[in-house]
Structures are given as structure tokens and as C-alpha cells.
Amino acid sequence: MTLEIDNVELYFKEKRILNGIYLKAEKGKITGVLGSNGCGKTSLLKIIFGNLKPKYKLIRIDNKPILKPLYQTKLIAYLPQYNFIPGSLKLKTIFNLFEVDWNHFISLFEKFSNYKNSKFSKFSGGERRLIETYIILRSNREIILLDEPFSHIAPLEIEKIKILIAEEKQNKVIIVTDHMYRHIIDMSDNLYLIKSGHSKLIKDLKTLEDYNYLSIGSLN
């Protein structure tokens, strides 16, 4: 599967946020999106998901234009920037609802083994983020959008999630954005920078400095 989005024009009131976006994401590859605060990364993911309607956009899957919002299909799962799972739900209910395998989860993250009956609200910010990221990644959807999956998560757990993402990409189109740029650079097969409303395909990491996303020498 290949997902493409282009001709995006997004305004909030008179302010132009995105124009001149082209992004292509393919099954088997991780597509990373970088950009400074407020450049429009979350907006772009929402436009792909379909819960933000820009003035104009064109989404194609395998070259076919998609007119229906993708969230109305069974193709896509989206990890938003903020917690989306209600705190009153028990972990076992969450895993059942999303049809995700609990045993696989605890084989990776053993510390949750005894908490199947605990409510989501009982976990720390990082633990909640970890659970949500896992649930979205393992959901039975072909397109996965991850908005800041690593925020609040400790380094060792991030490494496990990166391994999981690398496994899941075999069967999924994965688009991920995060300010932890080293992780995004490390794991992405294709990398885009959003700058001044445009997307730029990054072929040489040095251009991240040239475009003033990173300070000179950050990559050394």
C-alpha cells in the first residue's frame, strides 16, 4: 500500500499554515515527519486522518483518490498528541476494545503483568503514553499515524517501541512525528521536514541544519 497526500492548503482564519505539501508513505517503510513547533505536523496528521478539513487536499491510496475521511474506514489508526483513552477503562477492556493481544504486550512490557484489572487513570503519564502507543501500533489497521509517541517515555521503553515499530512496518504504512529527532532520524526510511508550510524530502541530514531545523553541529 502507498499513501500520498498533496495539494494541501490549510488556513486558520487568515493565517496560512500549510501549502505545498507532498508526502508519500509506503508499507514496509517508516515515514518520519520533523518540524519546529507550530509548523503544522499535527495538522497534517489530522488532515490525513480526516478530522481536520483543510481548504484543499488530495489523498491517494495506491493511486486512487480517497474522498471519504479515512477515519470512517477500517484502514487507519491515529495516536493523537494527547491521551485519548478514557481513564475509567480497565486495561483488559481497552485491549478487548481495540482487539489487541494482552499476552504479547506483557511479554514486551512485563511490569504491566499484574495490572490487567487496573484502570487506565491509575498509570503515570509515561505509562499511559506507552499503552496508547502500543495499542495503536498493534491495532488491525494498515495505516498508522503516530503523533509524538515518545513523549514522557523513558529511554529503554523507547527502544522497545522502536523495535515494535520496525516489526509492524512490515505490514503497515507508518507515519510518525516527534521532537525526539534522533529517534525519528534513526528509525525513518523516508524523512520529511515541514518548513514554512511546505514539506521537504530530506535526502541529506545536513539539510536539517541548512533549513534551520537543527543548529549547526547537532548531528555530529
Ligand SMILES: Nc1ncnc2c1ncn2[C@@H]1O[C@H](COP(=O)(O)OP(=O)(O)OP(=O)(O)O)[C@@H](O)[C@H]1O
Ligand atoms: N484549531 C485551531 N485554531 C486556530 N489555529 C490553530 C488550530 N490548531 C492549530 N492551529 C495553529 O496552526 C499551527 C500549526 O499547529 P500544529 O498543532 O499542526 O503544529 P505542530 O507542528 O504539530 O506543533 P507542535 O510541534 O508544537 O505540536 C499553529 O500555529 C497553531 O497555532
